[in-house]
Amino acid sequence: MSVKKTNLKPTKGLQVKLEDLFAETDFNLRYEKGSFKSGYCLIKNAKVAIINKYYSQEGKIQSMIDILKEIDVDISQLSEKNITLYETVTAEDFSI
Numbered sequence: 001m002s003v004k005k006t007n008l009k010p011t012k013g014l015q016v017k018l019e020d021l022f023a024e025t026d027f028n029l030r031y032e033k034g035s036f037k038s039g040y041c042l043i044k045n046a047k048v049a050i051i052n053k054y055y056s057q058e059g060k061i062q063s064m065i066d067i068l069k070e071i072d073v074d075i076s077q078l079s080e081k082n083i084t085l086y087e088t089v090t091a092e093d094f095s096i
Contacts, residue, residue, distance in 0.1 A: 008088070010058040010096050018064040018089070021082045022049070025073050029064070039063045042070065061096060065089045 008014050022029040031053035034041060040063040041050045049071075051063045069090050075083055088094060 008096055010061045012057065014096075015057060015061050015064075017082075017085055018061060018068075021068070021078065021085055022064065024078050024082055025071070026077075027067075027071060031060070038066070040067060042067060044071070058096070065094070065096070 019029060027047045027049050030048065030050050032050050033054060034050065034052055036050070036052050039052050039055050039059050042048075043050070049064075049067045051060050051067075055063065068086065073086060075086065078086060
């Protein structure tokens with residue numbers, strides 16, 4: 001499937017949409033303090049994604065996108081709107 005190049009703005013609305021997308025995956029998304037070099041910690045065997053709660057909004061959004069690109073997501077579990085969002089943010093040419 002071809003996804004055209006899209007630039008989404010790093011807004012609270014996008015953060016909420018990404019959190020909603022995560023809610024439909026097998027991964028539990030949490031915000032906690034920590035000294036993660038990449039801004040997040042991914043515990044794949046426990047299916048937990050932890051993002052530094054002190055990160056900027058843009059940093060949190062970028063971390064969620066990075067995590068989505070790294071984990072296996074069963075798109076059959078996603079709603080139609082979240083499939084579109086998932087395909088957009090995981091496209092190779094996507095940038096915020």
